Amino acid sequence: MTEQDDNQLIAQRREKLQGVRASGIAFPNDFRRTHLTAGIHEQYAEHDKEDLESMAVEASVCGRLMFKRVQGKVSFAGLKDGSGSIQLFLQRDNLGDEAYASFKSLDIGDVVGAEGMVFRTNRGELSLRVNSLRLLTKSLRSLPEKWHGLSDTEIRYRQRYVDLIMNDDIGEVFRKRSAIVESIRRFMLKHGYLEVETPMMQPIPGGAVARPFITYHNALDMQLYLRIAPELYLKRLVVGGIERVFEINRNFRNEGLSTRHNPEFTMLEFYAAYADYNDLMDFTERMFREVADNVLGELSFQYQGHDIDFAPSFHRVSLKQAILDHNPDIEAAQLEEPARAADIALRFGIQLKDSYGLGKIQLEIFEATVEERLIQPTFVTQFPAEVSPLARRNDDDAFVTDRFELFVGGREIVNGFSELNDAEDQAERFRQQAADKDAGDDEAMHYDADYIRALEYGLPPTAGEGIGIDRLVMLLTDSASIRDVILFPQMRPEN
RNA sequence: GGGCCGUUAGCUCAGUUGGCAGAGCAGCUGACUCUUAAUCAGUAGGUCCGGGGUUCGAAUCCCUGACGGCCCA
Numbered sequence: 001m002t003e004q005d006d007n008q009l010i011a012q013r014r015e016k017l018q019g020v021r022a023s024g025i026a027f028p029n030d031f032r033r034t035h036l037t038a039g040i041h042e043q044y045a046e047h048d049k050e051d052l053e054s055m056a057v058e059a060s061v062c063g064r065l066m067f068k069r070v071q072g073k074v075s076f077a078g079l080k081d082g083s084g085s086i087q088l089f090l091q092r093d094n095l096g097d098e099a100y101a102s103f104k105s106l107d108i109g110d111v112v113g114a115e116g117m118v119f120r121t122n123r124g125e126l127s128l129r130v131n132s133l134r135l136l137t138k139s140l141r142s143l144p145e146k147w148h149g150l151s152d153t154e155i156r157y158r159q160r161y162v163d164l165i166m167n168d169d170i171g172e173v174f175r176k177r178s179a180i181v182e183s184i185r186r187f188m189l190k191h192g193y194l195e196v197e198t199p200m201m202q203p204i205p206g207g208a209v210a211r212p213f214i215t216y217h218n219a220l221d222m223q224l225y226l227r228i229a230p231e232l233y234l235k236r237l238v239v240g241g242i243e244r245v246f247e248i249n250r251n252f253r254n255e256g257l258s259t260r261h262n263p264e265f266t267m268l269e270f271y272a273a274y275a276d277y278n279d280l281m282d283f284t285e286r287m288f289r290e291v292a293d294n295v296l297g298e299l300s301f302q303y304q305g306h307d308i309d310f311a312p313s314f315h316r317v318s319l320k321q322a323i324l325d326h327n328p329d330i331e332a333a334q335l336e337e338p339a340r341a342a343d344i345a346l347r348f349g350i351q352l353k354d355s356y357g358l359g360k361i362q363l364e365i366f367e368a369t370v371e372e373r374l375i376q377p378t379f380v381t382q383f384p385a386e387v388s389p390l391a392r393r394n395d396d397d398a399f400v401t402d403r404f405e406l407f408v409g410g411r412e413i414v415n416g417f418s419e420l421n422d423a424e425d426q427a428e429r430f431r432q433q434a435a436d437k438d439a440g441d442d443e444a445m446h447y448d449a450d451y452i453r454a455l456e457y458g459l460p461p462t463a464g465e466g467i468g469i470d471r472l473v474m475l476l477t478d479s480a481s482i483r484d485v486i487l488f489p490q491m492r493p494e495n
Numbered sequence: 496g497g498g499c500c501g502u503u504a505g506c507u508c509a510g511u512u513g514g515c516a517g518a519g520c521a522g523c524u525g526a527c528u529c530u531u532a533a534u535c536a537g538u539a540g541g542u543c544c545g546g547g548g549u550u551c552g553a554a555u556c557c558c559u560g561a562c563g564g565c566c567c568a
Contacts (some may be wrong), residue, residue, distance in 0.1 A: 008540055009505055071534080072527040091528065108521070120527045144506040145520045147532050151507070154563045166506095254503060256496090259565080349568085481564095492562065 009142050013107060017138045031113035031136055035059040038083035040118055041126060049120040053148025054201060054485075059128060061086060062113040062136060064165065067146055070104055076127075077103075079114060080165075087127040088114055094131065102135075108146075108372045109139035110163075157489050160298055174203045176295055179429060180473055183294040184268055187287050191243040198233035200226060200250065204446045207231025207390070210253040213263075226252035230269050231390065231464065235419060236454045238271050238462050246270035248469065259481040260411060262470065263490050264344055271464035276418045277402045280463045281379050282413055284406060285314050288377070295476055303478055306375050314406070318382040319366055326370045335362055355436065359399070374407035389429045389445060391417035402463075409475055416465030423455035 020026045030292040040059060044052060063081030092100040106112065114131040144150040149166045156163040156170075163170050173424055179364040185195070203222065205212040207229030215224050230247050237245050248268045255261060272279070289310050292299050305359050317325065320335055334340045338358045345352055348368045353359065362384055374380070382400040385393055391401035403417035420426050430452065436444035473485040483489035 008504070012522070067532085069530050069533055070527090071530065074528040074530085076530045076533085077530095087531085089529075093528080121531095123531075125529090125531075127529095142521055145532095148507040148518065152563085154502090155506090157563090256568085423562090428553045480568090494562075 010140050010332075013138065013140045013142075014253055015141065016105060016107070020134055020135060021139060028134070030058075030135060031062055031134055033060045033062050033081075033113065035061055036083035037061055037063065037079065037081050037086040040086055040128075041084065044126060047120075049124070052119050055118075058116070058423050059118055059119040060113065061113040061128060062458065063111065063293055064139075065106060065108055065110045065112055066143075068106070068108055073100075075100075075103065079112065079128075084216040087125055088116075088130050088133075089119070089121065089127045090133065095130065095133070099133065102132055105257070107139060107142070109141070109143045110135055111137035111139065134171055153483075154491075157483055157491055158494065160487055165294055170484070173473070173479060174487060176477050177473045177485060179295045180291055180476060181469065183291045184287065184467075184469075186247065188246045188268075188270060191283075193246045193272075194242055196237060196242070196245055196247055197235070197249065198230045198237075198247060200252075202227050202233075204448045206445055206448050206451065207233075208251075208443065209387075209443050210252075211255060213252050218435045226258075227255050228397050229267070229466065232448060232451045232470070233466065234269060235459060235462065236451065237490060238273050239454045239457055239459050243273035243460070244271070257490060260471065262482050262486055265482070265486075266469040268467040271419070271462055271463065273462045275463045276461070277381070277404055277416055277463050280416045281314070281316065281404055281406075284416070284465065285310075285377075286313070288453065291472075292476065296449065301476065301478070303475055304480060306409060308376060308409060308475070310377060314377040314379055314402075316379040316381060318400075319362060319380050319384070320382065322374075322378075322380050323362065323366050324355070326373055327365075335338060335365075341365070349488070355439070355441065357384075357386045359386030363387050371407060371412070372410040377406060377408045379404045379406050387431055388417065390420055390426075392420045392422075393425075411471055411475075412468070413471050413475065414465060414467045419462040421459035421462060423452055426455055427452050432464045447459050 017026060033162050040061070044057070047055065061079060061081060063079045063085070064071075065130065066078040066080045066085065067076075068078075069076045075090045077088040077090065079088050089101055095103065102435065113136050114128060114130045115132045118126045119127060119129050144162065144166050150156055150162055156167075188195070199385075199463065200222040201217075203224060205225035205228050207227075208231065210228040212228050213226040215226060216222070217224050229251055230249065232246060234245055246268060247270075250264050251262050251267050253261075254263065257263065276435045290301055292301065292310050299311040300307060302308070320332070323335060324330060324332060330344060334344060339362065341358055341361045342352055342356075345365055345368075348365065350364045350368055354362070356364070366380070370380075381402075381404045382394065382397075383391070383403040383405070384399060385391070385401050388401040388403050391403040394402050396402045401417055403415075405412050405416075406414035420429070430445060430447040434443035434447045437446070470482050470485050473479070474482060477485060479485050
């Protein structure tokens with residue numbers, strides 16, 4: 001970028017960098033540290049001033065200069081590395097005139113290496129009495145204000161590097177995110193699941209009801225879709241005999257952005273042969289408890305002002321019953337007839353389309369009146385077959401499927417079901433979806449002939465599930481927006 | 496896509512009824528040998544988001560566009 005938005009501040013720093021260039025290697029890469037700052041605090045937390053003087057511990061640290069307090073012939077500075085930070089103490093008489101002067105010319109934000117003795121100041125703060133200091137990387141742009149930090153959300157998302165420098169909280173969110181994913185992966189591996197990677201670019205997008213991104217492969221001269229879900233590939237693998245399989249990876253959906261939606265988001269998706277959706281609900285409860293315990297150290301936590309507890313058995317309720325529970329004025333019979341159910345939907349201001357059957361209307365009523373009130377972990381089961389084109393029908397009631405979604409904090413986190421493994425039924429449902437697509441529903445599914453062929457070889461009785469990792473991270477980090485748990489959320493171009 | 500709110504110095508923010516563009520931090524100059532948002536004195540720094548309009552005069556009022564946030568679809 002050669003753009004000249006150089007203001008006075010940047011110009012001054014460029015001038016300093018010129019001076020550094022003139023006197024040797026401006027961007028050295030031969031400084032090696034002996035300690036992380038957090039390690040020093042850990043190791044010497046218990047030692048008092050006298051102890052440390054007699055121990056004479058030498059240490060080299062490196063990191064970014066976060067503050068500078070020059071007071072004549074002695075100065076304090078803050079050095080921050082990836083682990084934490086430590087105070088530097090610099091004396092002219094210790095460093096020498098030249099080195100002390102060059103310290104004074106450093107700017108907040110510069111990356112430095114410091115070598116010295118661990119000690120405590122008169123006020124008791126564990127610090128490093130610096131014997132030598134080197135500039136490792138000159139910073140040309142001034143950091144945000146030390147007290148208020150960086151709060152402009154737009155800059156925080158666009159320039160996440162500045163956000164990470166200034167806001168320790170956000171670094172903690174992404175360390176937790178990593179711990180969550182690691183914990184989930186361990187849990188899956190421990191239970192005999194094989195981790196795989198299936199196509200992100202698919203000739204036929206499937207496995208979910210969503211609009212895909214379209215791209216183009218030049219050599220093959222064909223249109224490809226970024227996947228909206230890995231589902232149909234993972235189930236092909238179950239056909240192939242990989243009886244327990246999972247994938248943690250990105251899905252892409254060409255839809256609006258909100259505090260709960262980013263066009264690319266991360267899902268755990270897994271399948272288990274010879275298991276049903278009840279098994280998966282049990283499995284999910286165990287997973288969530290283990291992850292919370294590993295990452296938070298406890299099973300209860302706060303989310304946006306709500307106390308949430310993973311310890312008790314997660315509540316399980318059918319979709320229809322959930323509607324009735326939260327709407328005392330609705331009677332069960334009203335939800336059974338399309339016309340009466342439509343009346344209820346209209347009462348809640350829901351806009352119905354002609355193509356909506358009873359199942360879709362029930363789902364709309366559920367979403368409008370129940371979803372956001374499911375704060376404690378709740379499995380909602382028995383989703384209508386109409387809105388579950390890949391799920392197995394219930395043996396006793398063909399109107400619904402053996403499917404569940406898990407809601408926590410008023411949000412859907414998990415979607416799982418016993419898989420539809422009847423190739424003929426699946427073909428029929430694909431035909432219906434394809435007809436909807438021809439009729440103008442651009443979220444409807446494509447007919448995937450190869451997937452039908454796979455089913456014709458025989459998919460064992462199987463259950464599968466998808467867990468929205470971003471939303472789970474939001475929950476466990478008390479983040480209000482999905483953008484706070486995605487390092488580089490999707491934004492419009494700046495200019 | 497719709498509604499509401501926001502955009503002023505590197506950052507955090509003031510800006511009265513439409514009347515000279517402001518503060519703190521950061522920067523620069525100087526003082527200061529144990530500071531904790533160090534302190535003190537001085538100093539520099541602006542496309543008031545862009546475009547158009549009203550007006551003697553617009554950061555401020557009107558129109559329009561861009562970007563962001565929240566809510567809704």
